[in-house]
Amino acid sequence: MALCIPLPSCRFSHRPVRSSLERQEHFGRIAPVYDNLNDLLSLGQHRIWKRMTVSWTGAKMGDCALDLCCGSGDFAFLLSEKVGSNGKGLAPNACYNNIEWVEGDALELPFSDGYFDAITMGYGLRNVVDKERAMQEMFRVLKPGSRVSVLDFNKSTQPFTNLIQIVWMIDNVVVPVATGYGLAKEYEYLNSSIKEFLTGKELERLALQVGFSNARHYEISGGLMGNLVATR
Numbered sequence: 001m002a003l004c005i006p007l008p009s010c011r012f013s014h015r016p017v018r019s020s021l022e023r024q025e026h027f028g029r030i031a032p033v034y035d036n037l038n039d040l041l042s043l044g045q046h047r048i049w050k051r052m053t054v055s056w057t058g059a060k061m062g063d064c065a066l067d068l069c070c071g072s073g074d075f076a077f078l079l080s081e082k083v084g085s086n087g088k089g090l091a092p093n094a095c096y097n098n099i100e101w102v103e104g105d106a107l108e109l110p111f112s113d114g115y116f117d118a119i120t121m122g123y124g125l126r127n128v129v130d131k132e133r134a135m136q137e138m139f140r141v142l143k144p145g146s147r148v149s150v151l152d153f154n155k156s157t158q159p160f161t162n163l164i165q166i167v168w169m170i171d172n173v174v175v176p177v178a179t180g181y182g183l184a185k186e187y188e189y190l191n192s193s194i195k196e197f198l199t200g201k202e203l204e205r206l207a208l209q210v211g212f213s214n215a216r217h218y219e220i221s222g223g224l225m226g227n228l229v230a231t232r
């Protein structure tokens, strides 16, 4: 069974995003066009990155997996295919009836300790108000030996490299395109959130600090994206 933690759609406020509620409002505003914009802005590549993230969890048939900060459910659908229904494979065009959608807070997961065989989190850790707490919660609900796979923009430490490219791309491509959808302010937030995010090494350190036995950050697509894989 794949479980997901979506948050409800609400209105948006463009003040600096401070609380979990404000983050909900922010993403609620983006939600109607989020998938289309992802396809457009990544030229479809986000689908490949998401498949890589899911496969790095090691999720397999019969597992119980969790996708946190699920948004429109891309990871949940991929996990659903991996784990099957009660250990059986899904037929093509199956309606993903092995997914249970759960509304909740990634900082206070409504699950018991050691419940899941695998966890994904895509573009979520950068957006939660307390990253350490989110990592602690993922550690808590994972079974020993199981993995979490966290996909997000890569905050490079190399000067004049991809961080500058990402910032340039957001200012000159992403925000102008989002403007066409009336969402300029929502996407302007991306740059500050990436600058405030953790580098790959810092993500590895955070994972080890909360108790994971092993943590490795991989750069994807020439360093534009990054994926943290941590084993409990």
Ligand SMILES: C[S@@+](CC[C@H](N)C(=O)[O-])C[C@H]1O[C@@H](n2cnc3c(N)ncnc32)[C@H](O)[C@@H]1O
Binding pocket: 005, 006, 007, 020, 023, 024, 027, 028, 068, 069, 070, 071, 072, 073, 074, 075, 104, 105, 106, 107, 121, 122, 123, 124, 127, 128, 129
């Ligand atoms: C950028 S979207 C990512 C959606 C999806 N995972 C993807 O990769 O396309 C970030 C998501 O994180 C959710 N989110 C932010 N803070 C959260 C929290 N504390 N608990 C649960 N979800 C949260 C937002 O509601 C939003 O759906």
